[in-house]
Amino acid sequence: MSNQNQQAVARYQNNFLKEVEDRVEDGDWVKMCMQCGVCAGSCPLGDAWEHTPQKIFMMIRAGKREEVLKSDAMWMCTSCYNCIVRCPRKLPITHIMHGLANYAHRMNLAPQRQPTRVIAKIFWDNLVKTGRVNELKFSLAMYFKDGFSQGIKNAMAMQSAGLGLMKAKRLNPFEIFGGHKCKDSSGIKKMIAKAREIEDRKKGYTPL
């Protein structure tokens, strides 16, 4: 259990609903759900989920903290917004799903190998380095996310696509050595650090 997580547990005791209201994006909407199940019936991924949005909200109200935060449910949301459009109580369900995913990640409870989480992490780490996404490094990181030999296999499979991109001057192999940066990459880093500081203060996280 991470420090952050221990601190949150201590702080909110068993009141998970309160924790969600304080710390999860749009979490104060969760209490307004009337359990009609329209979201569950509308979600194109409904069947693929461990728990539908309706259930997730009920679980939050029932104080099932670990079960919710460790679940891969909210990582499945594709942001189609079907549920938001249909919810008779106007809950911003999609936003809550992303908020919950993000929170579970911050608490370091989210499933480690959940693909959406992995890709999001790789994307983020790539982005914050220079303030721009380095597509070559991003693709390679994706190929090798499941280990070296799988990475080689993935790269071989994509070989002709890569060569084609190079021919069309859409891919520069020298990007592997540093690559483009934005004009003020240290400024970007500072900005992100500041944003994080503000968020931590607002949500009462222990400073990292």
Place this chain on the structure above:
Amino acid sequence: MADNKFAAYICSGCGIGDKLDVGTLEKIAKKEGKIQDVKTHPFLCSAEGVQLINDDIEKEGVTHVCIAACSRRAKTEAFHFPTAVMSRANLREGVLWVIAEGEAHDEVRQEMADDYVRMACAELKKMKLPDGNPNHGGNKRILVVGGGMSGMTSALEAAEAGYEVVIVEKQAQLGGWGAKLWKRVPFKAPYADPQNTGVAELVSLVSSHPRITVYLGSHLAETAGAPGRFNIKIAQESGAVSEEAVGAIVQATGFTSYDIAKLPELGGGKANVTDQAGLEALAQSANGAAIKRADGKEIKSVVFLQCAGQRDETGAHLPYCSGHCCATSIKQAMYFKDNNPDINTVVMYQDLRVPGMGEDFYRSAQNKGVTFTKGRATGVESTGATCTVNFRDLILDEDTSVSADLVVLATGQVPSAGVDLEAWNPVVMAADNGSEDAKQKKAEMQKISILNLNYRQGPDMPQFKYGFADSHFICFPYETRRTGIYAAGPVRRPMDMLQATEDATGAALKAIQAVENASLGRAAHPRSGDLSFPTARLEGCTQCKRCTVECPFGAIDEDERRFPKFNEERCRRCGTCMGACPVRVISFENYSVDTVGAQIKSVDMPDEFSEKPRILILACENDAYPALDMAGLSRTVYSAFVRIIPVRCLGSVNTIWITDALNAGYDGVMMMGCKKGDDYQCHFVKGSELAHYRMSKIGDTLSQLGLEPERVVTHEVAITDNARVAQYINDYVAQINEIGMSPMKGFV
């Protein structure tokens, strides 16, 4: 008949003159209808046309007016001649607008119009001007039984409208359940917080009103009479009995709360388990401060269990939903949250039902942090210090539990409707036969009676499913089968305070309508204002009692010689008795076996080889006839082979009309009446059902005549069925064509 003068007026407006040969209609009225004076006018409902008729009535002494124009349901204000008898031939909605266009149909269209003129003339000949019930009473005071929210509202509404009111309340004070509440569910925007009940203010308005007399600690020892002349005896706690005369009665006797002792599985009877009424008492004694338990302990958590002993499918408890208790629990949860948001309040429901603006109130409670859990309680334990509610979480699909300092059971409303007549009647019969047991039981039952009516039908109004007081709940909710007695509030169906006050206002208006009509010798709803009333030619009566038994309103008693004795004020003028009478001695001045019989016989009957069948339709004038008119308004085409006669109620259809029609050569008879059964829409409650029953027995008659059973059919028709009626007609004509023409043609 010496003084009678008959006149017919044919309108050629609205396209009637273009599509029909008015000259032929005139001739028919004169020659066949034997009407002395026949006139045609191009615009009969105009001021000028109406003047023409009025002049004839006033100056020429015309007593009977036949109007051949639009439906009897149209232009009723123009064609209103209170001093003359009137019949109407429906040429516009009944012929012009429903018979297919084009020359090919000219002949049948004209034949149909000809027949309608014949029928209207024949009917007119048999009609008399009704002159109202001569024995009516004129008392316009209103008795309200019950001094709760509904009763007080009824009383105040009637008193404010200028009527004198007498309230009889069983308790020593006014207020009823309402007075026991700390706050009420909001009835005004923004529907967010509990509101003051306003009961104290209402009590003081009622108590100080110059037109309201209040009897407290009292009950009705006897109710005798009829609308406009009820005599009541009021027994007071002191033993004194007062007598009052009133014209109409509103029964607003409310409900009792289902006994939680019957719910031991939900902790009923255990410490710190109470019902909603119990919580109101705790809230009243806290008087705005934090609500404490009965043992004085602070409350940190409350669980409300919805539908406790309600919506029960096992048969052990109430099967119905009381409708108010979801909102009431929400309100009670707010008592806690508004005082201290940290108190944990859980409303455990299976379906949250918050009618009206309750959805806003529900949302407000969610905003305040009340937790709503969809679950079914499986048991409640109480240690005396704390309670545990074990439940099945219906969303997460698991068995779990929650602990609480207090558990509140949302129990249901049990109506206080008095004696169940279905149980009463056998007891009375046994008592009359001398059974001592039954006599004792009868006395016991009499004690719970509310109205103590001295009617032959029993001491209270009939009861509905689950013991609620009678109500024509689909169409006219306050109407009961006891004329001039109206049920209001939770005694007639479960409801909340807002619905009860609306109900009470409606019932007060009905009571006013009843006393006003009664004082003029006219019928009450639904034939409000009708001056006709039934009379029986007793010389012919065989004392079969069918009328007495079948009258849906218990309007007929027996006199000393066991002949039917009509209580005109209780009679609704449905004609069910007329339909029931096997020797046909019951009639109204303007509606009788003859007025309809003459119409049936007046129709020109084409011979067997004409390929023109004739089908008689007897249509209930409350719903089916308007639906037929609506078919006309929407230009829905139906067959020109039908001849339609409106009847007051299918219950008034005497089987002689069917036999007459078949003997006269009609190829089929179709009856159209309101929906029957538990969710009846029959304006006279039982009429349509009785008609269906009587028609089910007509098979014998048909086989005696050697006719197929399909020659008589019955349909249920609602007022909105304009498309369907046309379909019924066309299908039936096709069916009759298949069966073939009646072999009875040409015998008479």
